[in-house]
Amino acid sequence: MAKLFLKQAKQYADARPSYPPQLFQFIASKTPSHNLAWDVGTGSGQAAKSLAAIYKNVIATDASDKQLEFAAKLPNVRYQHTPSTMSTAELEQMVASKGTIDLVTIAQALHWFDRPTFYEQVKWVLKKPHGIIAAWCYYLPRVSDAFDTVFDQFYSTNVSPYWDPARKWVDDNYRSIDFPFEPVDGADHTGPFEFVTETMMDLDDFLTYIRSWSAYQTAKEKGVELLAEDVVEKFKLVWGEDAKKSCQVSNLFENWKNRGFLKTYANGCFYCVGDVTSTNFYEFIH
Template sequence: MKDNFSVSPAQYAKYRPDYPQAIFDFLYPLLNEKGIAWDCGTGNGQLAQELSKDFEQVEATDISEQQLKYAFQAGNIRYSAQPAEQTTFADDSFDLITVAQAVHWFDVDKFNAEVKRVGKPNSIIAIIGYGLNNITPEIDDIIREFYKNIIGEYWDGENKHIENKYQQIPFPYRELETPEINNIKLWKFEHLIGYLNTWSAVQHFIDKNNYNPVSQIEDDLRAAWGSVEVRRVIFPIIFRVGRVK
């Protein structure tokens, strides 16, 4: 599993979007019980924090100890630095296993084997992600040009799985039909800039060229944003759910 997010964990915690309630409203009725959940690739614990409101215990893992230092805290969340593909958890431990915006970094075949080992019979696995956000056509055009032509060559190959909505990720479970979900946030312009700076390709560009490519589009984005203080930012959710064993 790659670690692209230890460089700026504070920015990641501040600017990455959390996840909408509709995800949990769909998942929870599928469960036999809400005892223990595993949030794998937890990052700063955004999803783990939501799970902790309903589960007795949440195990949240990530390979980035820097990310875990900035994780949301709750009494029933236990964070640990572990790879997705090999954990210390006992067989048949979890009622729910979640991966949010991270499965494309895993050795997926080994991760799936681990899921089958640690998931309880009839447990649920959910892999969640989000694509490029939508704000206004003018703003969206600038961001997509940036994504494709300015930093396009700096994306890791794994990013194609986000573009393909995880449809090419091996998913050897009894897959369930999921609803279409949009994550709608209200952001100021500064939050959008902060979010763009969390992109892994931006960091790769900086490492290679010694300047931040976001600066190339910031003025155009600001002009397109206009005088409106807050805009709706819509993230289409990628959502695959399956029953384990």
């Protein structure tokens, strides 16, 4: 997975969205203690930066040291390069001891993981009771009806052949991803619930975002330029006169025990969160 983003680490850092503050406020409300959070697959630290404003200490890990080079340096965030899979001894050495972490977050990365192994590691490091895991992904941005029509066609026709198979979990908004946990305490259903965020960007910003996709890199390696001149011209025509556009994010979230996922950026958020106890672990669902 780390290699998919190696060649566009700077574009990833420049163009990937920050996540809605409501997301972190909600997650933090489910962790009684705010001492230590672990952001897994942190990339260039988008989620870690927000966590650092709430949690006393944040451990932010990634299998790509190139991505970590572009992460914002903060006094209470420790960035750590880790292998894609870790033994229990490596987990304790590089991340934390057993039962010491309040929150584990996975932003736009859970679909890349060996999830059964990862979930066991999460259970090992999280506090019991009330340790939380929250994972999320974002899908396609929404700009305007005219732009969205052209962009969606570009995505389904030009881009789709170059995605890794794991992308299917994102395209499904994590609804069908294996996640063997229960709703958080205090919730009478699992959602989704909705809120809206937005960001201002010009077309160049938007194209940089596309260049940060792993599918864009894969296409380039196969000799295909997804943002060919004719494609960019189509985008310019429907972008319109305004230099900057408001990209709206209609965010849907769900609440789960030991579970979380978020869809965000310019059209929506899907996330779930979950409470870890010593007695409520379910068997893995396949």
